[in-house]
Amino acid sequence: MGHGIAQILAMAGYEIAMVDISDDILKKAKERIKWSLDKFTEKRRIRREDADAALSRIKTTSDYEEAAQDADLAIEAAPEKMEIKKKVLSTIDSIAPSNAILASNTSTLSITEMGRATRRPDKVAGMHFFNPPQLMALIEVIKGEETSQDTIDTLVELAKKLGKTPVLVKKDVRGFIVNRILGSVFNEAFWAFKRGEASMEGIDASAKYTGGFPMGWFELADFVGLDIAYEVGKVLQDAYGERFKLCTQVVEPLIKERKFGQKTGVGFYDWTNGRPRIPFNLLDEYDVDRSWAVAVNEAAWLVNDGAADPEDIDTGMKLGTYWPSGPCEYADRTGLDSIANKLKELHIKYDIEMYKLCPLLEEYVGKGWTGKKAGRGFYKRNSI
Numbered sequence: 001m002g003h004g005i006a007q008i009l010a011m012a013g014y015e016i017a018m019v020d021i022s023d024d025i026l027k028k029a030k031e032r033i034k035w036s037l038d039k040f041t042e043k044r045r046i047r048r049e050d051a052d053a054a055l056s057r058i059k060t061t062s063d064y065e066e067a068a069q070d071a072d073l074a075i076e077a078a079p080e081k082m083e084i085k086k087k088v089l090s091t092i093d094s095i096a097p098s099n100a101i102l103a104s105n106t107s108t109l110s111i112t113e114m115g116r117a118t119r120r121p122d123k124v125a126g127m128h129f130f131n132p133p134q135l136m137a138l139i140e141v142i143k144g145e146e147t148s149q150d151t152i153d154t155l156v157e158l159a160k161k162l163g164k165t166p167v168l169v170k171k172d173v174r175g176f177i178v179n180r181i182l183g184s185v186f187n188e189a190f191w192a193f194k195r196g197e198a199s200m201e202g203i204d205a206s207a208k209y210t211g212g213f214p215m216g217w218f219e220l221a222d223f224v225g226l227d228i229a230y231e232v233g234k235v236l237q238d239a240y241g242e243r244f245k246l247c248t249q250v251v252e253p254l255i256k257e258r259k260f261g262q263k264t265g266v267g268f269y270d271w272t273n274g275r276p277r278i279p280f281n282l283l284d285e286y287d288v289d290r291s292w293a294v295a296v297n298e299a300a301w302l303v304n305d306g307a308a309d310p311e312d313i314d315t316g317m318k319l320g321t322y323w324p325s326g327p328c329e330y331a332d333r334t335g336l337d338s339i340a341n342k343l344k345e346l347h348i349k350y351d352i353e354m355y356k357l358c359p360l361l362e363e364y365v366g367k368g369w370t371g372k373k374a375g376r377g378f379y380k381r382n383s384i
């Protein structure tokens with residue numbers, strides 16, 4: 001992720017110092033940037049001279065002093081371990097000018113905790129890019145408990161200057177927007193598979209061909225990397241308890257065998273000959289309304305917790321994962337009452353926390369805010 005982020009900042013005209021633990025890694029990172037810039041020029045997305053200029057703006061060093069002494073902004077993209085993140089940020093904090101902003105590309109860890117490892121928690125925030133940063137339009141900007149509004153405004157502006165769409169995560173909640181909602185949908189699919197209600201291919205065919213999602217849930221988990229999906233799943237379980245109870249029986253055996261999905265060649269599927277073929281004829285095997293129901297419920301929790309607004313949730317899911325619709329606009333179109341009924345039906349059938357109605361959803365339905373037909377749902381002026 002680090003080289004992709006460095007590349008888009010350099011393409012926007014910023015001078016970059018890219019830091020890693022060895023010169024060898026930095027050399028490879030720079031080669032990958034050159035490769036990507038060449039692709040952009042081949043596809044005529046940028047001019048050759050602009051690509052060369054962008055490359056010349058990226059210096060590499062393993063010396064933090066050299067990299068951070070004049071920095072206006074540092075974005076860390078070190079491995080997803082809190083101890084490493086804190087070490088990196090506190091080192092930069094001790095070197096960088098006092099007005100510099102320190103951002104983290106963490107997928108789910110606490111921004112507040114990272115900020116407290118520095119002397120400038122007001123200038124520490126999350127800036128979560130999506131993979132590959134060169135192509136994906138979304139950035140989640142995350143406010144830690146002590147992050148100032150100025151810091152958030154600066155990062156939102158920067159995201160726009162990079163040609164990206166920022167969405168605001170107003171509270172430092174685990175999973176932010178996109179990974180949290182995806183986590184709920186993965187869990188629903190994995191539990192349904194574990195209970196023997198549908199095959200893996202059947203769930204994926206239903207998600208893709210009936211639901212209109214770009215990938216099936218097992219296919220997507222393989223694509224993201226089962227190791228990463230599992231780590232995020234554990235963080236969500238720690239934060240939200242039973243609602244995010246992991247289906248360890250389905251994922252752990254693969255993790256133990258280091259079958260992480262696309263990157264290792266095998267995960268749920270065999271990727272050695274490219275993307276798995278999801279059979280079309282199984283498109284009715286799984287009730288994809290269940291995916292939508294848990295996604296809407298989790299979106300409601302995000303609104304309920306004051307962590308994100310419906311607009312940002314919907315934008316996040318559409319730009320971060322190419323969903324055909326955001327969960328809030330989907331709910332407003334479908335009817336919040338019918339989503340609530342689906343969740344109640346599932347809760348009665350399985351008696352698990354994942355399907356328990358979020359109080360906000362219950363409140364909206366109680367008030368008659370059932371979506372488009374009522375003129376009010378997640379959105380106030382309902383024109384969806």
Ligand SMILES: NC(=O)c1ccc[n+]([C@@H]2O[C@H](COP(=O)([O-])OP(=O)(O)OC[C@H]3O[C@@H](n4cnc5c(N)ncnc54)[C@H](O)[C@@H]3O)[C@@H](O)[C@H]2O)c1
Pocket residue numbers: 001002019020021025077078079080081084088105106107108128129130131
């Ligand atoms: N891979 C994704 O799809 C993705 C998407 C969004 C966010 N993220 C987040 O981005 C971060 C990086 O993920 P990645 O997939 O690029 O990981 P990665 O392991 O590919 O890269 C991490 C880099 O950090 C370097 N590093 C380790 N310790 C360091 C230190 N002390 N100082 C400087 N560099 C150090 C490593 O050498 C490595 O090059 C994580 O927080 C991850 O959660 C990843």
